[in-house]
Amino acid sequence: MTRGNVDDVPTGAVDENMAPSTWQQALFTPRGIALIGVTNDASRLSGGPLFYLRKHGYAGPVYPVNSRRESVQGERAYASLADIPGPVDHAYILLNTDDALDAVRNCIGARVRVATLLAGGFADAGPEGLEKQRQVAEAARAGGLRIVGPNSLGLVNFHNAMPLTATPALIRADMIPGRLMVISQSGSMMGTLISRGHARGIGFSKAISIGNESDLTVGEIGAAFADDPETEAFLLFIETIRDRAAMTRFAELAHRQGKPILAFKLGRSEAGRQMAVSHTGAIVGSDRAADAFLKHLGIVRVDHIETLFELPALIGRRGPPKRRGGAVGVVTTTGGGAALVVDRLGTLGVTVTPPSAAVLSALHTKDVVVQPGQVLDLTMAGTRYEAMRAAVETMQAAPENELVLTVTGNSAEFRGDLTVRPIIDATGDKPRAVFLAPNAEQSLKLLAEAGVPGFRTPESCADAIAAYLGWTGPGVRGEPLAPKLAATLRDGLGSADGTRNERQSLVAFATLGIATAESAVMEPDAEPPSIGYPVVAKILSPDVPHKTEAGGVALRIGSPEELRDAASRILARVRDYKADARIEGILVQRMETRGLIEVLLGYRRDPHVGPIVTLAMGGVLAEIHADAAVRMAPVTVAAATEMIQEVASLALIRGYRGLPRGDVAALAEAVAALSRLADLEEVAEAEINPLIVRHDGEGVVAVDGLIVLGGGDPA
Known part of the structure; x- marks a missing residue:
């Protein structure tokens, strides 16, 4: 029996004489x-799993274990695992937190392959619970037992009617097999997706609640079932990323199989991050970093929960769009309904293209006359089958449209044959989406049966379209550091953890190929260095990263005498600010006067997703400026150029409204260069702030920055 494949046995039945199962088989097709x-x-x-298994007709062996009762829910109960007559591959431990460890040890003794733990009170309950979770995971690992959870509401295999779960969502009378696999860190959200999907007639292949991920993670489970013939797409509900290596492997395997991964991730807001922490004990990192990670893996992130199961029909098996930033053509029979979606698309940065003269002319020849406008409005003619079909097909054929959206009015509620049927029958190979303004259940059913994505709300419709058009597939890794260059950087930075002073950091940036301001170190009470004036003087100390706050900077110094005075004042102010600061001199730099703008270029090794590079406006306001672009490092020059396009404030150097154009190419090279620090695991952080961007063709220059060594990569 292949992993996740039950075609060779009757529905619900399992061959007990099979060889001992793998953990993948034990998960969804156990012998017992x-x-x-x-x-x-x-x-x-704790009573639900047996009830649901029987209610939904699971035909495989199920053994209730309860040492206090001879029968449970009318079935024989076994006092222990040792009393069970047949093989057990999967145990659902429904005991409380304190009894779970003993149950895990009993599972190891009985050679169970997978144990799912229902109880909370582990990592979700603070340090004491975290220690209990560590003991459970350590015992399981030593005994060869794989763990789902703790804090797991179980799992469901819809193709063999196996609801091994405690979710009340399975109280409903039906289980609809389908092609979507749900992997959720939240048990309640697993049930929510099943419930909402079934209400729409959408089925699932498998669903699993993985809780605290003490052992099996989202990525490991996804990778194990990337080639599952019953699954065509994966839907993830995640609160944090715990195992990026496994997630990367999962994404690679799914991409090879042509199976999209869609994710709803909590953490857009601080409140959301705190909710995730309190729920599963997850430590939720930067949302920008997580967003960059998911995008790099080619995972489609959505902002509305219903988009998770609505978007697969839109994506199909066509893969990412052929063009970046493709436009949407809109056909509608209701101007107000169309405006609801178009307005939302605008806030998401999606372009809605008006029907071209060629489109209007082609429709005129088909006896469909409409007025020019932002959308193709068929309000007066849209209830004719021929008019609607002709409009959709013509917009599908228009080369400027990457996707065609059709919005229908009240007629969709009662006359689906006139408003929805022509959309279904229309030919064309571009993706299409339909938003039904009224509550039109029958029309939604017609669309679902035909495989055409229909949406109930303008928000989820716009979210799905934006998510699809923004899908780029897996990212390309930038050039690595040459071994000789990496060795030079290591020699210059040293091996001790901690912050390098600005001089050391600037030397490292120059080694990476980033131009730096001419500078020299001036010792206290020493003669000023011979650098052309005007100059800037700055305290040189690894203990004073924010020099301006400490009074450690003096600008526009015009002579050696002024420099001596400025150095004395800087030293006095810094000693008052931080008496124990290590002072390694005064850094004297030639003052840069040819810049257009200042940017911040940052690098850090995120504990959840790994190395990332950030580009934002620079200067003293950088830390409170929300306008930034983030990517996984290292990046290519092409990806760095995309980052520059994303930062709205950098329109100032992109030729905005006739303003002087900055050296965008040199900036992109600098972003790519700094991102190559990803190959030095000892570098925890690096920042250039500011990096001055000069006029086009004149390059960029780093005038301030720091590098922090520490740790290594906690993959």
């Missing part, structure tokens, strides 16, 4: 299931 601690009350979480 043990419910450890199952209760007689089916309304309780």
Whole structure:
């Protein structure tokens, strides 16, 4: 039996004489299931799994284990795993937190392959619970047992009717097999997706709640089932990224199989990040870093939960759009309804292209006359089958449209044959989406049966379109550091953890190929260096990263005498600011006067997703400026150029409204160069602020920055 494939056995049945299963088989197609601690009350979480398995007709062996009862819910109960007559591949441990460790040890003794833990109170309960979780994971690892959870509401295999779960979503009478696999860090959200999907007639192949991920993670489970013949797309509900190496492997395998991965991730706001922490004990990192990571892997991130199961029909198996920033053509029978989606698309940066003269002319020849406008408005003619079909097909054929959106009015509620049927019948190979303004359940059903994505709300419709058009597929890694260059950088930076002073950092940036301001170090009470004036004087100390706050900077110094005075004042102010600061001299730099703007260029090794590079406006306001672009490092020059386009403030150097154009090419080279620090695992952070961008053709120059060594890569 291949992983996740049950075609060679009757529905719900498992061959007990098979060889011992792999953990992948044990997860969704076990030879036997043990419910450890199952209760007689089916309304309780600990009683639900047995009730759901029987209710939905699971035909495989199920063994209730309860040492206090001879029967549970009318079935024989076994006192222990040792009393069970057949093989058990998967045990659902329904006991409380304190009893879970003993149950895990019993599973190891009984050669169970996978154990799912229902109980919370582990990492989600603070340090004491985290220690309990560590003990469970350590025991399981030593005994060859794979763990789902703790804090897991279980899993469902829809193709063999196996609801091994405690989610109340399975109280409903039906389970709809489909082609979507749900992997959720939240058990309740697994149930929510199943419930909402079923309400739309959307089925699933498998679903799993993985809770705290003490062992099996999103990435490892996804990678194991990337080639599952019953699954065509993966839907993720995630709160944090715990194993980026496994996630990367999962994304690579799914991409090879042509199976999209869609993700809803919490953490857009600080409140959302705190909710995730309190829920599963997850430590949620920077949302920008997570966003960059998912994008780099080719995972489509959505902002509306219903978009998760609505978007697969839009994507199909066509892969990412052929063009970046493609436009949307809109056909509508309701101006107001269309405006709801078009307005939302505008806020998401999606271009809606008006029907061209060629489109209007082609429709005129088909006896469909409409007025020029932002959308193709068929309000007066849209209830004719021929008019709607002709409009959709003509917009599909228009080369300027990457996607065609059709918005229907009230007629969709009662006359789907006139408003929805022509959309279904229309020919064309471009993706299409339909927003039904009224509550038109029958029309939605017609669309779903035909495989045409229909949307209930303008928000989810716009979210799905923006997510699809922004999908780029897996990112390309930038050039690595040459070994000789890496050795030179290591020699210059040294090996001790901690912050390097500005002089050391600027030398490292220059080694990477980033131009730096001419500078020299002036010792206290020493003669000023011979650098052309005007100059800038700055305190040189690894303990004073924010020199301006400490009074450690003096500008526009015009002579050696002024420099001596400025150096004395700087030293006095810094000693008052931080008496124990290590002072390594005064850095004297030629003052740069040819710049157009200042940018911040940053690098850091994020503990969740790995090395990232950030570009933003620079200067003293950089830390409170939300306008930034983030990518996984290292980046290519092409990706760095895209980052420059993303930062709205950098329109100032892109030739905005006739303003002087900055050296965008040199800036992109600098971004790519700094990002190559990703090949030095000892570099925890680096920042150039400011990096001055000069006029086009004149380059960029770094005038301030720092590098921090520490740790290594906590993959």
